[in-house]
Amino acid sequence: NAGVMQNPRHLVRRRGQEARLRCSPMKGHSHVYWYRQLPEEGLKFMVYLQKENIIDESGMPKERFSAEFPKEGPSILRIQQVVRGDSAAYFCASSPGTGFENTIYFGEGSWLTVV
Amino acid sequence: AQKITQTQPGMFVQEKEAVTLDCTYDTSDPSYGLFWYKQPSSGEMIFLIYQGSYDQQNATEGRYSLNFQKARKSANLVISASQLGDSAMYFCAMREVTGNQFYFGTGTSLTVIP
Numbered sequence: 682n683a684g685v686m687q688n689p690r691h692l693v694r695r696r697g698q699e700a701r702l703r704c705s706p707m708k709g710h711s712h713v714y715w716y717r718q719l720p721e722e723g724l725k726f727m728v729y730l731q732k733e734n735i736i737d738e739s740g741m742p743k744e745r746f747s748a749e750f751p752k753e754g755p756s757i758l759r760i761q762q763v764v765r766g767d768s769a770a771y772f773c774a775s776s777p778g779t780g781f782e783n784t785i786y787f788g789e790g791s792w793l794t795v796v
Numbered sequence: 797a798q799k800i801t802q803t804q805p806g807m808f809v810q811e812k813e814a815v816t817l818d819c820t821y822d823t824s825d826p827s828y829g830l831f832w833y834k835q836p837s838s839g840e841m842i843f844l845i846y847q848g849s850y851d852q853q854n855a856t857e858g859r860y861s862l863n864f865q866k867a868r869k870s871a872n873l874v875i876s877a878s879q880l881g882d883s884a885m886y887f888c889a890m891r892e893v894t895g896n897q898f899y900f901g902t903g904t905s906l907t908v909i910p
Contacts, residue, residue: 714898723887723903724841729896737896772841774898781829781893782848787841 684708686755687773687788694795700760700767702791706775713756714785715748718770730756763795798822800888802901809878810909816863817873817904819888827893830871832862835885835903844886847871878908 684707694700706713711732716724726740730750741748745763750756760767770792774785801820809815821830832844847855847862855862863872875882888901 716900724898724900726897726899740897770839774841779896781825781827781891782846783829783891784831784843784846785891785898786843787833789840792839 685710685773685775685786685788687771687791689791690789691792692794694763694793696764696795697762700763700793702758702760702771702773702793703755704758704773704775704788705755706773707777707786710775710777710786712776712779712783712785713750714774714776715756715758716772716774718772718790720769724772727758760793763793765795768793768795798901799899800890800901802888802904804904805902806905806907808907808909809875809882811880812877814874814876815878815906817875817886817888817906819871819873819901821869821871821888821890821899823869823890823892825892825894829891830862830864831889831891831898832860832871832873833887833889833900834882835887836881837884841887845873875906880908880910882906883908 686705713730715727728748729737745761747759770790772790774787776783776785828849830847834842845857845860859876861874885903887903889898
């Protein structure tokens with residue numbers, strides 16, 4: 682693990698509740714990405730943020746999902762009124778820059794289960 | 797069209813043998829980066845190796861090497877001297893000079909047999 686911290690690791694929510702997933706990027710990284718991994722599938726891009734700005738949210742569902750990366754504190758992925766289909770692993774990643782040569786380093790993931 | 801294609805859903809390899817995991821990509825960008833990640837059963841995504849589109853040499857990191865064939869748009873991962881701990885899902889990924897995303901393939905599940 683390259684130092685991206687995600688919490689909680691596991692989260693159980695009932696349908697209709699809210700889920701908040703937190704991500705602190707690696708030290709010195711100001712670019713944060715959120716990906717979702719459904720069971721037995723690869724990672725799907727959701728959103729890319731820099732401090733206080735959403736740069737690309739083309740992979741984010743239009744409703745119920747939001748993300749932020751405030752000036753102070755971790756990035757937050759918020760899912761309102763969760764449904765069973767939201768059950769997945771949510772990965773946060775960070776990178777030092779946007780050049781194509783910049784690797785993104787992942788956190789350990791947050792596993793959301795909606796019951 | 798898929799940006800990253802991994803055609804091997806599952807692979808088996810004998811311990812201490814070498815194995816190649818296939819990856820082809822699709823881009824019209826002049827510059828791009830190719831990456832491989834490992835996801836063991838514990839779930840975390842571990843960065844393994846990077847290859848830039850302009851790199852003349854194939855990338856190597858310990859027992860991992862990347863067989864980069866630009867004309868064929870392939871970036872296969874070679875693991876030498878497989879170990880039991882190599883059993884995991886392996887994902888190929890690409891980052892273009894334009895855009896903000898990393899594109900991931902669907903992964904290959906590697907099982908190392910003792």
